[in-house]
Amino acid sequence: MLDLTKLARQIQGLSQHLTQETVASQKRLELAEKYLRDAFTRQDELVNAQDKWRDRILFANATPLEPLNTCIDIPVPPKVHTVIATDGSQIAPNHHEIAYCYLLNIGRVVLHYGQNKQPLLDSLPEVFYRAEDLYESRKWGIRTEEWMGYRRTASEAVVLAELSCAVARGENLNQKVKKNPELSTANLPLFSESLPPRIPTLAMVDGSLIYWFLEQLPLEARETILPPILAAWEQMKAAKVPLMGYLSASRNVEATNFLRFAACTHPTPDCMSFCSDQNAKLPCKVFDPLRDSTLWSTQLKPGQRGPLWQSNSRILELYQGQQIYFCYVHVGTEVARIEIPNWVVEDTELFNEALGLTLAQVQKGYGYPVAIAEAHNQAVVRGGDKTRFFSLLERQMIKAGLRNVGTSYKEARKRGSIA
Known part of the structure; x- marks a missing residue:
């Protein structure tokens, strides 16, 4: 049984953390929008760099096939x-x-x-x-x-x-x-x-x-x-x-990670040479962990x-x-x-x-x-469906002549508490 009184003390700390995270997330979003505007004019250059250094990149990323500022109205269906x-x-x-x-x-x-x-x-x-x-x-x-x-x-x-x-x-x-x-x-x-x-x-x-x-x-x-x-x-x-x-x-974050090429401060996006240290703060992760959906909602x-x-x-x-x-x-x-x-x-x-x-x-x-x-x-298989499934299985096993058919003592005990 969940003790809500004890849980309430932790919820207060959680709400404070979420408030701080909301402020930080807004700053990351503003920074990502800045790099996105920069990528509008440098898209071909960034795609070429991505393709050239593909084998040296250590983060998941996607390649845009259309201009990054594409916004197309979806047609009405038949x-x-x-x-x-x-x-x-x-x-x-x-x-x-x-x-x-x-x-x-x-x-x-x-x-x-x-x-x-x-x-x-x-x-x-x-x-x-x-x-x-x-x-x-x-x-x-x-x-x-x-x-x-x-x-x-x-x-x-x-x-x-x-x-x-x-x-x-x-x-x-x-x-x-x-x-x-x-x-x-x-x-x-x-x-x-x-x-x-x-x-x-x-x-x-x-x-x-x-x-x-x-x-x-x-x-x-x-x-x-x-x-x-x-x-x-x-x-x-x-x-x-x-x-x-x-x-x-x-x-x-595949699409947002493409902007890391624009945010890279090194001469080339060669992650294996410049950013192989796992403990180092990476200069291109300034808006991490911003999701693609959050950025494109703007x-x-x-x-x-x-x-x-x-x-x-x-x-x-x-x-x-x-x-x-x-x-x-x-x-x-x-x-x-x-x-x-x-x-x-x-x-x-x-x-x-x-x-x-x-x-x-x-x-x-x-x-x-x-x-x-x-x-x-x-x-979806609900609790009642699961019970009926095993009941059907039990009847078939008994009909087939099997003996000692039933759940373990542990399972039977868990289903019926004396508390």
């Missing part, structure tokens, strides 16, 4: 369109439960606008209980709980591609799900070239398309997770369904996007040519980071259409894309 989203949740394995297994639940949402079609709102659960599912990751030094999250990411992409291809083919998804409730996500169907008239469609995911966690994985583990994701993106590319990753309250008006950026994350070298770009969009309630594959950006009409649909989703969701929010609601 009335007739479709939005698809997936999100995932899980039940983690627990040695104290009646069986050591885990469950992934992928929420699926397809919303049709102006088409007189019923939406698809459901989830696709999958239980993992075999030894190769539970213990395979141990040989790479990855805990089962972490591996479960990585597999969930891959499943979300595969299901999203399957739905996108079905929508592009004009299939009635509600009837398809009724006929086959456990619609397979293991193998994507080959995409047909004969398509009905195209309806503007957008596929959305919650979070980044740059899977930073892959950098720390061994090669064999990485090859288990990444190829299904890239194959799913290729399916969406063939179906001409643009993919966008939506990041709310983004903490990224540059954009509601309904506008900023310049396109190319991420220079090393993990993208494994994306088989599917480069990830991003931009910041003022959606009215905040400045969100939107990540897009290169094949979407290269089709200007498709890119603008997708941005318009994204902005419409935020407006319909009162500040957050309604399709992603609904996918989360479909996927």
